[in-house]
Amino acid sequence: MNKNRLVALGLILFVLLFTFPVVMNLGKSVAKTQPPAMLQDQKAMQELADKLGVKNIDEFRERHKQVLAEWKDIVVRDGKRVYVTKDGREIPISLQNLASQPQYCNDCHDYAGIEKPNCWTCHVEPKGGAGK
Amino acid sequence: MKKPLSISRRTLLKATGAAALGIIPAGTLLVRAAGKPHPKALQAKNWAMVINAKLCPPGCRICQEACHKVHNVPNMPDPKQDVKWIWPESYNSAFPYETHPYTDQANEKRAYPVLCNHCENPSCVRVCPTKATFQRPDGVVMMDYHRCIGCRFCMAACPYGARSFNFKDPRPHIPQLNPAYPTRTPGVVEKCNFCDERLAVGQMPACMEACPAKAILFGDLNDPASPVRQALASNVTLQRKTKLGTRPKVFYIV
Amino acid sequence: MLEHAWNETGPRFKAWLAALLLLIGIGGFCYSIQLGTGLGVTGMSRDVSWGLYIGQFTFFVGVAASAVMVVLPYYLHDVKVFGRITVVGEFLAVTAVIMCILFILVDLGMPSRLLNIMLYPSPGSVLFWDMVVLNGYFFLNLLTGWKVLEAEYTGIKAPDWVKPLIYIAIPWAFSIHTVTAFIYSGIPGRDFWLTALTAPKFLASAFATGPALLILISLALRRFTGFDAGQEAVRRLSIIVTYAMSITVFMILAEFFTAFYSQVPSHMYALKYFFVGLYGGNSFVLISWIFATLCLLALILLLNPKTRGDETWLTVACASTFIALAIEKGISFTVGGFITNPFGRVTEYWPTAVEVGIVVGIWALGAFLLSLFYSLFVTVKRRSERGIA
Known part of the structure; x- marks a missing residue:
């Protein structure tokens, strides 16, 4: 695994963590x-x-x-x-x-x-x- | 004219920084809003209880029933995980190591009510990592169910077995809900509160009021004229496990 | 350095990690059951209000503290042979502390309120101080272990501020286990715990457990990765285990003397309960005798220089030491304090399947982290020895 891939993984994790509340509520209660x-x-x-x-x-x-x-x-x-x-x-x-x-x-x-x-x-x- | 807010940017930054670092923990930053006692509140310097066990007939559970009903104490199906505030024990169990095989048989059969001793030097309060259990200025050892993290250090520290943990949801196991008192959430520790909620509005403890034999006395240990002090002055009394230095405030006439 | 470490691992290592992940998953599932119903799913009761979780916590604080047994000789007494494994010890400490924190977390009735310990700090509570020293120890070891390894990887000397931190970590290691012992030995009415010997005994048994585990780890590393800690290091460690185990057993026997010569009932109860049963309660009799047998076996093998010097026997001795002390500190000691209950009765405790599942999950997590740390460590060692930076 090279550094770029690590960085990409980190970015994905970051985005997931930060949008967690929004994602969790998607389609839940309008x-x-x-x-x-x-x-x-x-x-x-x-x-x-x-x-x-x-x-x-x-x-x-x-x-x-x-x-x-x-x-x-x-x-x-x-x-x-x-x-x-x-x-x-x-x-x-x-x-x-x-x-x-x-x-x-x-x-x-x-x-x-x-x-x-x-x-x-x-x-x-x-x-x-x-x-x- | 209103005075401008006289806090420099630097001070503010320092304060927020310190708070953020947890140097000044958030809990201490809160200034408690003002409260006032209920007009009828009963107040004392040091609440204490005397139980005349000579008047406690074998098998009697009237004080327990009254207390548990008022405080929504559940009957948990597993006795090992039961919740109890006040309950009868034999003399032998209430005072282990203070007994011998040839004691008065009538005394052996009596139902000694045991409960939190509201110690003057409470080990449970000392060990609590969040001050969820604490000693009030009037001597009542209280539980803050909103703050308890359920570590059960206090249960290990209590030499009287007076504390119960809510291993499961107690709600389904309360025969009759008393709407005037909350139930507890699973995961917190509870115990007798010397009827704090009743003292606060001018009532004496429920166990005392329920006892038909008038075996329970309640009053101010610092007041020589109180019924508690008078009973202590004119009877031989015992406290449970005095050698531990906890200075219990429930006394027994035996 | 992370990326190289991962690339150099083989399929066998990845299968091992996958197996551990499965166990972690089982542990997580068990914890979700406990979260849903409450601690009622455990074997704990109003009389035995602490059980396997707190026992395991106590045991792993000892494992964490024992890293000092390689760090101290290396840095204070210039025992060069430990140079190759100080980092192994530091990573063991980091992992053990993580496990400790998890054991506390799963024991809480209200885990969501964990931060109340920091929001309402109570300096009178030993648990508060335990939280402080454990966190401190965690960061000290993580930082020093990482920096020392990084220095080896890059071939550049570690920054100057690392050295003082290593020195601070040495007394700090003693503090974490002392404070943990004080949780027990400072409360009235639990006569089995209420002895000044608790803290010293904890330290002694930790210094037997940790180095025994380090020997086992070193032998495993050599077998599976080819990294050799060196015979001399293992030999020195085995001497530490021998002394620490002897002192531990001596202290346990001293407890027996005080209890049974004085004949004070409350001091005899727990010991009787363990070895012969008390008032019909005998669920600890079997494991107590296993403990005693393993202690004896370990001592015989360790004290005899011939068997201690033989790798196979040494492995048996170290495994016996580790298992014996894992029984003693990992469950028995905690439960013993609750024998008898405040009314002079015995309430039995035995962990439930859910409880065991959670504990296995945390052990697996520990093994998982340790495996990752060590694969990183071995790769760095290999590369620096081959001269690739």
Whole structure:
């Protein structure tokens, strides 16, 4: 095997590795053109943002994963049950309350083309959720 | 007027570089958001438990049933891979090497509840490579199921056999799900949490509340007026394996 | 240098690699079963919570550390005869460390969270330090082994910074096995492990295992590739094996004395369990006696200069040493700590087929990497000796 062949092999490996996420998703799920209904319901979305203790739906989109991780730390590591937001509001920490309709989480994750949240493999799914 | 961000490019570069190299591990960069205790939360300096085993009748499993129901503890089909938080053992097993063949037969038959001792000097916490198990300022030895990597070093380090590993998915083996408490994912270690989730909202531990004989006392070891301290002051009590220096905080009246 | 190495291999070598690949595949398949159902597919239990995986990890940390037994004499005592095989030792160390990391990975309940060890560093945990020293050792050996071999290939002296790294790698080798021993010997309530002798015993047995393996590898290299490490090197290695094996057996016997003369029950339990069974548990009795017999056989053959000097007997002695210590450190020692359980009972452990399949897969991967390294090494040696750069 000469050097050129090694280089070519390396290039092929590189391309495969780098396009791996795209290749894996090829033909899998055609992104839904229709966003989930709740995403267009401004009032419902603001309610959701309020339950998480963030300003608005943009902040919800950007930070919900991080806030949920903070919630876990506050509950598990500090033994506290109330989340104090940056502007001083106090939110009871409850996954059940936040995701009273967990199907919404799945729909939105689906729409964004990312993995479904795995919260409900351990936390018991609230009633009314169509889950899984 | 807002102050401009006073961080030079050089400092920023250095900081990102350091973070990238892992010199400042990512975990320590996160500043914890503020939390507040529940208004009814029960607080103490050092939670501890006294079990009056004289009141534990043979074959009694009421505390175990109550605890396991509240905490979604499964009944795994293979007893070797079972998950347990609190369960009865004979005096002989709870206190091995502290016994002889001529002991009180009534005592031998009693069901000594054993559970995590929430040691003051916990070896499980010392060995955990991710701080997934840790000691809270109030003395509760906690498990962070989101962080546990399942290395089981803590199980080897626990001299009380108090820790269980989720060898398989526990969900199908939970008789009745309690929606207020999560189940566990396969691959993590779990154990008694001194009912942290109940203390946090003003309730006493489930085993204590369920016990019809009132054999379990719970309170602050640092408070001389607490029921725990009073029981310790007026009874002969034992702790399991004191010579190991773990300073267990579950005491037994025998 | 890679391309030449590959071109000079024969069909027999490629068939060997293919066979190893098949075993690696089987191991991968077994691991996929374990990933799907969890560690419930292993023989481990709440009472014996570590088994074959952690045992094998411990054993191969020893193999990795033992490379120092050729590096140290060569660089510190100017034992020239080891010059031809220091690189063989360094590549053995690199491979062993890779195997160690894989054994840890397959033992984790949550392998996807492995990086939590670095995200939440816990300097109080011996496992954290083990990760640090193993990674360090891996890079030290990979770098020095590669650079020394490259220097030989090109005929240009290795860069100056290689020498200090080689010297650093020497104490580092001791550190990896010491830290691994501290995983066991620092926890309360496991009296079989809780002895200051654990770390020294680990080092002694590693320094018997590794050189024994190196002798076997040298003899195999000569037979299959024509590369000769030299009789003197093998002779010196066999003396190291003899001393290290004697010290190991001495330390094991010392454990027996302390346990049975003191008559402290918790110190006797594991030893009784191994050799006569305890409370009805006797799954380790057979392999424990195999271990004892092999130790005795190895010692007789090694201590007698006539048999030690004879290549056939030396091969038997080295194989006995390796297998005996692979039993002792590769599974028994780990399980012994869990005898009895915290309630004074015995829970039996024996690996399942899935567990064994995964371990075989990792061994095959080790053999695969080692074969590639050594074919590269042999080609470079051949070319440099023929004077082709």
